[in-house]
Amino acid sequence: MKMRFLVLACLLLATLLTGCAPQRTTLTVLAGSELQDLAPLLPQIERQTGVRLKMEYIGSLTGAEKLLAGADYDLVWFSHGKYLDLLGRQRGLVVAQEKIMLSPVVLGVKESKARELGWLNRPNVTWRDIADASNAGKLRFAMTNPTASNSGFTALVGVATALSGRGDALTLADVQATALRGFFKGQALTAGSSGWLAESYVASQNDLDGMINYESVLLDLNETGKVREKLALIYPEEGIITADYPLMLLDKGQRAAYDRLAGYLRSPDFQKELMAKTLRRPAIPGVALDRRIPDRLLVELPFPNTADVLDALLFSYLDEQRVPAHAYFVLDVSGSMQGDGLAGLQKALNGLTGQDTSLTGRFARFRGREKITVITFNQSVQPSQDFLIDDTQPQGADMRRIRDFVGRLQASGNTAIYSALAEAYRLAAVAQQREPERYYTIVLMSDGANNSGLSAEQFRALYDQLPPDARSIRTFTVIFGKAERAIMEQIATTTGGRTFDGTKDPLDFIFKQIRGYQ
Numbered sequence: 001m002k003m004r005f006l007v008l009a010c011l012l013l014a015t016l017l018t019g020c021a022p023q024r025t026t027l028t029v030l031a032g033s034e035l036q037d038l039a040p041l042l043p044q045i046e047r048q049t050g051v052r053l054k055m056e057y058i059g060s061l062t063g064a065e066k067l068l069a070g071a072d073y074d075l076v077w078f079s080h081g082k083y084l085d086l087l088g089r090q091r092g093l094v095v096a097q098e099k100i101m102l103s104p105v106v107l108g109v110k111e112s113k114a115r116e117l118g119w120l121n122r123p124n125v126t127w128r129d130i131a132d133a134s135n136a137g138k139l140r141f142a143m144t145n146p147t148a149s150n151s152g153f154t155a156l157v158g159v160a161t162a163l164s165g166r167g168d169a170l171t172l173a174d175v176q177a178t179a180l181r182g183f184f185k186g187q188a189l190t191a192g193s194s195g196w197l198a199e200s201y202v203a204s205q206n207d208l209d210g211m212i213n214y215e216s217v218l219l220d221l222n223e224t225g226k227v228r229e230k231l232a233l234i235y236p237e238e239g240i241i242t243a244d245y246p247l248m249l250l251d252k253g254q255r256a257a258y259d260r261l262a263g264y265l266r267s268p269d270f271q272k273e274l275m276a277k278t279l280r281r282p283a284i285p286g287v288a289l290d291r292r293i294p295d296r297l298l299v300e301l302p303f304p305n306t307a308d309v310l311d312a313l314l315f316s317y318l319d320e321q322r323v324p325a326h327a328y329f330v331l332d333v334s335g336s337m338q339g340d341g342l343a344g345l346q347k348a349l350n351g352l353t354g355q356d357t358s359l360t361g362r363f364a365r366f367r368g369r370e371k372i373t374v375i376t377f378n379q380s381v382q383p384s385q386d387f388l389i390d391d392t393q394p395q396g397a398d399m400r401r402i403r404d405f406v407g408r409l410q411a412s413g414n415t416a417i418y419s420a421l422a423e424a425y426r427l428a429a430v431a432q433q434r435e436p437e438r439y440y441t442i443v444l445m446s447d448g449a450n451n452s453g454l455s456a457e458q459f460r461a462l463y464d465q466l467p468p469d470a471r472s473i474r475t476f477t478v479i480f481g482k483a484e485r486a487i488m489e490q491i492a493t494t495t496g497g498r499t500f501d502g503t504k505d506p507l508d509f510i511f512k513q514i515r516g517y518q
Helices: 002-020 033-049 060-068 082-088 111-117 127-135 150-164 177-184 194-203 215-224 252-265 268-278 307-321 340-355 359-364 397-407 417-434 456-464 485-495 507-515
Strands: 025-032 051-058 075-077 096-099 101-110 187-189 210-214 231-234 246-249 325-332 371-377 385-388 439-446 474-479 499-501
Touching: 025 033, 025 060, 025 252, 033 051, 033 194, 033 252, 033 268, 051 060, 051 252, 060 082, 060 359, 082 307, 096 252, 101 111, 101 150, 101 215, 101 268, 111 231, 127 150, 127 177, 150 177, 150 194, 150 210, 150 307, 177 307, 187 194, 194 210, 194 215, 210 215, 215 231, 246 252, 252 268, 307 359, 325 417, 340 359, 340 397, 340 507, 359 507, 371 397, 371 417, 385 397, 417 439, 417 456, 439 485, 439 507, 456 485, 474 485, 474 507, 485 499, 499 507
Parallel strands: 025 051, 025 075, 325 371, 325 439, 439 474, 474 499
Antiparallel strands: 075 246, 096 246, 101 210, 101 231, 371 385
16 A cells, blocks of 8 residues: 555646646757857746757758748748748748847947048948948958848848839839949958858958958857957948748648747846847847846847848849959869769859759859859869859850850869969969959869879968969868868968858858858
8 A cells, every 4th residue: 555655646647747847848940040148048938938959050041941841830930021921921931039149230340440431429420421431442341141141131132122212012113223232342351151252351340341241140250359459330321121930830730839939038137138148139128138138129120021031132243243353173083982972063153054953052153243163183183264244144155155164074083283273373363462452252062082283281382472462362161082181271261261061061051151251
């Protein structure tokens, strides 16, 4: 009897405890890469709500494409969900959404430059003032690529709306290149993510006057002392667009867990903690601002009502508004690339000529006014091939010329990585002297070790002798096959670029990612 009583008592206690504790649930989350800073808070969220968040980080446009293709996730959490909302409205993708935190996209300018321009502590600076300074060569700034990152996308929508002079949302008739071309004349650095942009700004801050990014990112740079000169935050008078980080429910079967989670994330105590750790503003009224966040009225610009307007704006940016690019592709065609390696490389390059018709593929293809130089190498460096893109149509003559060249590639011989890279920098330095207004980048793809031509030390000696402007050209390295990771990472570090891992993802996916940095 005693034993039976003890068993019943234990069962009753377990039932009571289970009733008091939150029900344990794991939710899959497709999240923007900038939300990686929430990682330290995830255990606390799980303890308080019983919801474990299994995060997968991705670029917003790639994420939207993945969801529209039918990928199965419980939640999506980007810096804003407006584009996804417009694309998926007819399909009813989003069951519910709640704003979790806020961060306006604004311009941060070195205090000395803000003082020189008369903007320091001046509340009525306009987007037109910023465009005029940029057009006159008085402002060199960094901003992410709008087709790859939400901070650049948000900024583009905001400045286009402000410069249109309309009081309401943009229409197709308002998407004009002329006003925006002057604004983007001063864009001297681009990137595929807001985090990498901030890191690159820190590394290149002597050559830049400021950066367009999330308010929270700019405040963090000032707070942590990563910048030698503090950034004055400019909130243009016409208004800005604020990222509101909506937590969006996709699986209606998880509504109960979603409600528990959203309720906790929007509770006053957690909103304070979130603000303290991320410098993003609270999404609910009544929570006092952290002293580090400027207490000012945010004028919100209207967001376009259709995906067609957004697509037209993005294509106009790529083809007409941004500084024209010159991209160098330095490609390994040594013997180890025979078979699947060469086929994957050809598919990736052909995708950039318009054969990839996916959402991300349409924005990643080679764009109007762009110059492409392809340098192939094995144990020696082959003569470079130059292409100027006037016709962006997939079946146009320019794209066909690139595909014809790509189709003739053959693999054989050894691998002269540093000789090929040195040739790319030599050619880019000459081109830069001839056309300094272009934005220059180098992509280096290899599947092996350097076993011919120049050594690493010889390349570094040649690189150090380049003009300062040529040394500022970044190389984005792609590790493929059995490439030596240390070599590729060192090249990216030396030149201020970034390494992409083609051993984990297909080359066509990697090349589309890199296009966000060109």
